[in-house]
Ligand SMILES: Nc1ncnc2c1ncn2[C@@H]1O[C@H](COP(=O)(O)OP(=O)(O)OP(=O)(O)O)[C@@H](O)[C@H]1O
């Protein structure tokens with residue numbers, strides 16, 4: 639089993655859109671996939687039409703007092719299950735800080751899913767505190783959506799520095815361009831000459847496209863309602879690139 643996190647400390651950069659579409663692309667490729675929504679906003683759960691079971695409670699979750707397998711729900715798609723987000727996840731950082739050994743909690747919670755799934759996709763909230771460290775330690779691969787702007791690129795250097803400071807291996811960080819608008823000069827120039835901090839840049843860029851927002855109208859992954867749109871194809875290319883980077887799925 640591999641764990642793939644969609645993470646950035648910046649908000650609104652396309653983490654959830656990518657996580658949902660990549661999880662769906664993996665499942666469509668026959669990979670038994672679990673989408674784990676770690677964000678109390680629960681946008682990914684909403685797109686996939688899943689609500690948490692009543693038992694879901696972040697306090698009991700981090701203390702290892704929940705049978706996590708029972709919290710998993712089916713989705714409308716073959717091979718794709720979901721751990722829906724609960725609003726109590728908003729306290730994750732505080733809860734983690736209270737534990738003696740907080741860094742590996744998420745990794746330990748994910749481990750048993752190796753029996754049923756080949757891929758766990760984490761949709762992460764924008765954070766750089768305790769939960770981020772848990773995400774870094776749990777994920778084999780961290781995919782980071784980068785809107786081609788100076789601030790998003792700068793935030794990537796902060797992510798990279800923090801990742802390294804925690805002794806995680808920088809080769810596991812995989813940035814990709816997100817919300818790309820080729821009409822903009824800055825977008826084009828950053829695409830043509832990616833800054834050094836975008837080392838490992840994935841060879842697939844997600845375009846800025848209104849159809850991605852329509853995921854909210856349909857409450858479905860793009861491939862379910864716009865199978866041949868260029869944005870859908872971009873997510874499929876992204877999945878192919880991630881699959882090859884992860885190896886062995
Ligand atoms: N490629 C895209 N083209 C156009 N709109 C997009 C694209 N990707 C995402 N969006 C829209 O931008 C908004 C933010 O996207 P998304 O929720 O995926 O970002 P996020 O990084 O997960 O945000 P947050 O940090 O709040 O979790 C949403 O309204 C989404 O529909």
Ligand SMILES: [Mg+2]
Nearest residue numbers: 653654677681
């Ligand atoms: Mg999100």
